[in-house]
Amino acid sequence: MKPTTPAAEDYLKTIYAHTEWQPAPITPRVLATRLGIAPSSVTEMVKKLAADGFIAHVPYGPLTLTAAGRMRATAVVRRHRLIETWLVRELGYTWDEVHDEAEVLEHAISDRLLEAIDAHLGHPAADPHGDPIPAADGSSVRVPAVLLADAAPGHAGTVLRVSDRDPGILRALADAGIGPGSRLDVVDAHSVRLPDGELHPLAPDAAGAIWLTR
Amino acid sequence: MKPTTPAAEDYLKTIYAHTEWQPAPITPRVLATRLGIAPSSVTEMVKKLAADGFIAHVPYGPLTLTAAGRMRATAVVRRHRLIETWLVRELGYTWDEVHDEAEVLEHAISDRLLEAIDAHLGHPAADPHGDPIPAADGSSVRVPAVLLADAAPGHAGTVLRVSDRDPGILRALADAGIGPGSRLDVVDAHSVRLPDGELHPLAPDAAGAIWLTR
DNA sequence: GGTCAGATTGAGGCATGCCTAAATCGTAGT
DNA sequence: ACTACGATTTAGGCATGCCTCAATCTGACC
Numbered sequence: 001m002k003p004t005t006p007a008a009e010d011y012l013k014t015i016y017a018h019t020e021w022q023p024a025p026i027t028p029r030v031l032a033t034r035l036g037i038a039p040s041s042v043t044e045m046v047k048k049l050a051a052d053g054f055i056a057h058v059p060y061g062p063l064t065l066t067a068a069g070r071m072r073a074t075a076v077v078r079r080h081r082l083i084e085t086w087l088v089r090e091l092g093y094t095w096d097e098v099h100d101e102a103e104v105l106e107h108a109i110s111d112r113l114l115e116a117i118d119a120h121l122g123h124p125a126a127d128p129h130g131d132p133i134p135a136a137d138g139s140s141v142r143v144p145a146v147l148l149a150d151a152a153p154g155h156a157g158t159v160l161r162v163s164d165r166d167p168g169i170l171r172a173l174a175d176a177g178i179g180p181g182s183r184l185d186v187v188d189a190h191s192v193r194l195p196d197g198e199l200h201p202l203a204p205d206a207a208g209a210i211w212l213t214r
Numbered sequence: 215m216k217p218t219t220p221a222a223e224d225y226l227k228t229i230y231a232h233t234e235w236q237p238a239p240i241t242p243r244v245l246a247t248r249l250g251i252a253p254s255s256v257t258e259m260v261k262k263l264a265a266d267g268f269i270a271h272v273p274y275g276p277l278t279l280t281a282a283g284r285m286r287a288t289a290v291v292r293r294h295r296l297i298e299t300w301l302v303r304e305l306g307y308t309w310d311e312v313h314d315e316a317e318v319l320e321h322a323i324s325d326r327l328l329e330a331i332d333a334h335l336g337h338p339a340a341d342p343h344g345d346p347i348p349a350a351d352g353s354s355v356r357v358p359a360v361l362l363a364d365a366a367p368g369h370a371g372t373v374l375r376v377s378d379r380d381p382g383i384l385r386a387l388a389d390a391g392i393g394p395g396s397r398l399d400v401v402d403a404h405s406v407r408l409p410d411g412e413l414h415p416l417a418p419d420a421a422g423a424i425w426l427t428r
Numbered sequence: 429g430g431t432c433a434g435a436t437t438g439a440g441g442c443a444t445g446c447c448t449a450a451a452t453c454g455t456a457g458t
Numbered sequence: 459a460c461t462a463c464g465a466t467t468t469a470g471g472c473a474t475g476c477c478t479c480a481a482t483c484t485g486a487c488c
Binding site for chain 1: 449454
Binding site for chain 3: 241242243253254256257258273274
């Protein structure tokens with residue numbers, strides 16, 4: 001298949017990420033916002049990606065990945081998440097500060113290095129945020145999860161995943177010692193109870209970033 | 215000072231590398247050949263680098279680094295060599311196959327990650343080829359060395375450094391088990407005697423790539 | 429001192445990927 | 459049904475960094 005540039009990989013990755021935890025297809029507007037670029041720039045790149053068979057797009061409609069596009073996207077996601085895992089496990093990064101570094105490295109490492117890191121880490125199944133790491137063939141395992149914002153008051157569960165979209169939320173949760181693996185009792189959308197019995201208030205959007213076991 | 219792009223860093227690094235082991239300044243022609251690009255492309259970039267204060271250049275003359283340019287160049291070289299060392303020590307690469315990977319990564323890792331790798335490796339003084347790793351302040355230690363091609367027959371020494379310019383030579387020497395740290399007796403420019411007494415023939419250009427203790 | 433080859437530079441182009449500004453589309457609300 | 463208004467696309471530009479081809483310079487040789 002066609003080669004992909006770093007810029008194109010970012011588009012595919014962002015489209016993929018949008019539908020990974022929610023089903024609605026992404027629009028050009030939202031994609032532009034996520035990438036921090038002008039909508040017209042998206043139009044241009046979309047034309048190329050559609051011509052190369054990576055996305056399906058009818059004019060003025062939403063964007064969806066083709067099978068080929070999904071393959072490329074999961075490959076980039078795999079890189080990103082393995083790099084994050086490696087930075088945290090081997091080089092003293094905390095899980096709230098790895099994103100930007102991985103963002104760059106995901107376009108720079110060779111397949112050879114990627115697989116060496118994967119082997120070195122013992123083929124981890126999830127990254128430090130709890131996001132599943134796709135296998136080299138693009139497949140990935142999904143554990144049933146509930147968004148904290150959607151959980152019934154009284155729901156008790158373990159943190160499976162914390163979205164890395166908002167660095168501020170990540171920082172706040174890291175400071176509070178809350179991360180993948182933490183046990184939580186849901187009080188409501190604004191606070192949770194920790195195992196030590198302490199009531200912990202949540203930042204406004206935090207409930208929309210934390211996923212719990214069912 | 216001005217920021218530098220990956221392309222500009224490659225120019226500075228290549229100019230620096232040319233004078234690291236031999237004193238003559240580099241010409242645009244040679245630089246173009248080393249970078250694998252057309253001479254006119256060099257002219258253009260040289261104009262920018264000179265305007266930014268990184269190189270000194272009189273039209274039709276050779277290219278020399280300014281103090282600022284040398285600083286940038288050593289920073290890139292430091293990155294390159296620390297990455298090579300890390301790939302070999304941590305991830306199972308052999309010293310003859312790390313160059314291309316480092317070539318890309320040197321433009322991608324953050325200062326933060328670089329220093330983490332440096333600390334993780336225990337602040338190594340030389341990379342797997344025996345090239346000195348400049349300190350963060352740009353300084354680097356130089357050990358007196360003789361090029362094998364210039365050594366008198368009968369000269370006995372330890373391999374300090376093997377130039378990584380030619381991958382073929384690297385492969386051949388790696389296969390023969392010759393690398394930094396190896397003891398050698400110089401027979402002539404075409405063969406050396408190994409510690410086990412065996413006479414080892416050298417590929418045509420190998421004598422110009424191996425540096426020995428004095 | 430003249431000539432010529434090779435090195436260097438200049439002019440004009442191309443691809444990528446972004447921008448702003450100006451159409452155009454599509455739909456929600458009246 | 460109409461009319462906005464927001465979303466999308468088109469048009470035209472710009473920076474980077476490379477190219478080819480042509481012009482110009484430099485130095486070595488006669």
